[in-house]
Amino acid sequence: xxxxxxxxxxxxxxxxxxxxxxxxxxxxxxxxxxxxxxxxxxxxxxxxxxxxxxxxxxxxxxxxxxxxxxxxxxxxxxxxxx
Amino acid sequence: xxxxxxxxxxxxxxxxxxxxxxxxxxxxxxxxxxxxxxxxxxxxxxxxxxxxxxxxxxxxxxxxxxxxxxxxxxxxxxxxxxxxxxxxxxxxxxxxxxxxxxxxxxxxxxxxxxxxxxxxxxxxxxxxxxxxxxxxxxxxxxxxxxxxxxxxxxxxxxxxxxxxxxxxxxxxxxxxxxxxxxxxxxxxxxxxxxxxxxxxxxxxxxxxxxxxxxxxxxxxxxxxxxxxxxxxxxxxxxxxxxxxxxxxxxxxxxxxxxxxxxxxxxxxx
Ligand SMILES: Nc1ncnc2c1ncn2[C@@H]1O[C@H](COP(=O)(O)OP(=O)(O)OP(=O)(O)O)[C@@H](O)[C@H]1O
Ligand SMILES: [Mg+2]
Numbered sequence: 001x002x003x004x005x006x007x008x009x010x011x012x013x014x015x016x017x018x019x020x021x022x023x024x025x026x027x028x029x030x031x032x033x034x035x036x037x038x039x040x041x042x043x044x045x046x047x048x049x050x051x052x053x054x055x056x057x058x059x060x061x062x063x064x065x066x067x068x069x070x071x072x073x074x075x076x077x078x079x080x081x082x
Numbered sequence: 083x084x085x086x087x088x089x090x091x092x093x094x095x096x097x098x099x100x101x102x103x104x105x106x107x108x109x110x111x112x113x114x115x116x117x118x119x120x121x122x123x124x125x126x127x128x129x130x131x132x133x134x135x136x137x138x139x140x141x142x143x144x145x146x147x148x149x150x151x152x153x154x155x156x157x158x159x160x161x162x163x164x165x166x167x168x169x170x171x172x173x174x175x176x177x178x179x180x181x182x183x184x185x186x187x188x189x190x191x192x193x194x195x196x197x198x199x200x201x202x203x204x205x206x207x208x209x210x211x212x213x214x215x216x217x218x219x220x221x222x223x224x225x226x227x228x229x230x231x232x233x234x235x236x237x238x239x240x241x242x243x244x245x246x247x248x249x250x251x252x253x254x255x256x257x258x259x260x261x262x263x264x265x266x267x268x269x270x271x272x273x274x275x276x277x278x279x280x281x282x283x284x285x286x287x288x289x290x291x292x293x294x295x296x297x298x299x300x301x302x303x304x305x306x307x308x309x310x311x312x313x314x315x316x317x318x319x320x321x322x323x324x325x326x327x328x329x330x331x332x333x334x335x336x337x338x339x340x341x342x343x344x345x346x347x348x349x350x351x
Contacts, residue, residue: 014273015275015279022232
């Protein structure tokens with residue numbers, strides 16, 4: 001591939017890269033958007049409680065609220081070290 | 083029933099004020115009594131774009147604080163009948179727009195006008211939230227560029243959760259996408275997001291595509307909204323958008339590169 005071709009393909013691809021990145025970030029932000037404001041703090045406090053007993057990292061506690069019609073399910077995922 | 087339409091974007095400098103001026107002018111020109119309100123407290127600019135900056139005596143905040151009445155603050159447009167401008171205050175107090183005050187003024191305007199166009203400031207702070215809170219419809223001004231598209235999605239989220247219609251469980255705010263500063267040539271070569279890309283991501287109805295055009299700058303230089311320029315492609319695109327807003331079908335134009343003439347093609351001009 002010549003240098004010229006390299007710049008050509010690079011030029012033609014940036015819009016599709018932009019679209020792909022946008023689709024991912026927008027989808028991610030939309031799921032967060034529907035969550036109540038207290039969720040990050042709830043996650044932090046749960047983390048603090050677990051840490052009293054087991055040393056775990058920040059990302060080992062996942063809290064997610066899913067709406068199913070007229071009820072919500074709080075999903076708590078804790079990964080404990082072996 | 084009067085309709086409140088907010089012109090919003092999240093991101094700054096994408097063309098909200100340009101759009102507010104042209105849409106309001108177009109609606110009035112079609113015979114609808116229209117008022118356009120500048121919500122950009124501290125950064126008044128709509129007056130310049132509409133060439134009434136030297137006639138501003140009282141402003142939106144004066145009316146909210148009951149230091150002036152609406153008749154004293156509304157400025158009658160010189161280009162078209164049935165159009166009035168309510169200028170923003172130049173105060174630095176961003177909380178000057180109280181929710182009760184805004185509601186009172188809007189209710190009063192609803193008695194007198196068919197369309198109330200709200201020119202939102204950039205961002206998602208108080209002023210932007212006030213400008214969209216009472217909206218029945220929203221025109222989301224978006225440029226074909228990553229940060230603008232993402233911010234538009236943020237604003238859609240706010241419209242869907244923090245507007246009066248959302249809070250009261252009423253019919254949702256009607257959302258319209260207006261893609262502005264569009265460059266068909268760059269979209270065609272894949273250098274820039276194209277109309278379909280932005281539509282796919284935001285998933286709202288397309289009101290119009292306004293091409294990037296030098297006539298927009300000359301319009302603001304002169305204080306004549308670009309929609310009044312019969313020779314401008316951006317002006318024509320705004321006229322189509324107003325027609326669609328009024329419920330008429332208009333085919334989208336200026337989406338593709340103008341076909342080059344024989345000589346231009348010969349010389350690859
Ligand atoms: N279709 C267009 N073609 C070329 N230039 C444009 C177009 N639309 C807007 N502009 C230019 O972009 C700049 C910003 O426009 P405008 O002031 O309307 O944006 P805004 O969203 O109101 O900005 P702010 O967020 O600061 O209020 C101006 O210089 C304007 O002339
Ligand atoms: Mg503006």
